[in-house]
Amino acid sequence: MVKGRSVLAAYGNYRIYKIQDIDFRKDPTSKVEGTDMSFLEYYEKNYAIRIKDDRQPLLVVTHKDDDKPIYLIPEIC
Numbered sequence: 001m002v003k004g005r006s007v008l009a010a011y012g013n014y015r016i017y018k019i020q021d022i023d024f025r026k027d028p029t030s031k032v033e034g035t036d037m038s039f040l041e042y043y044e045k046n047y048a049i050r051i052k053d054d055r056q057p058l059l060v061v062t063h064k065d066d067d068k069p070i071y072l073i074p075e076i077c
Contacts, residue, residue: 007059007077011047017061017072024057028073039073051075 002019009015028039028051035042039058043049051073058071 002059007061007072007074009072010076011043011049015063017059017063017070017077019059020062020069021060022057023060023071026058026071027056028054028058030058030071039071043073043076049076 003021004019006016006018009017028043031038032042037045040051040054043051053075056074059074059077061070061072062068063070
């Protein structure tokens with residue numbers, strides 16, 4: 001069971017997030033909301049991180065200051 005567990009985002013500011021859900025409809029090839037960029041492209045461009053598994057489902061988390069869902073790549077958490 002992953003829901004309710006905390007994960008450390010191992011890039012950027014290294015924040016800790018609490019997993020709310022897993023979205024099996026989204027994967028790293030999905031577009032980042034509000035952009036024409038996939039998660040693969042986003043992490044490569046902004047963090048120089050290459051995602052190896054492009055079929056993994058995304059973790060859904062929320063930040064304590066906002067109710068908007070945030071999607072994380074399990075491979076880099």
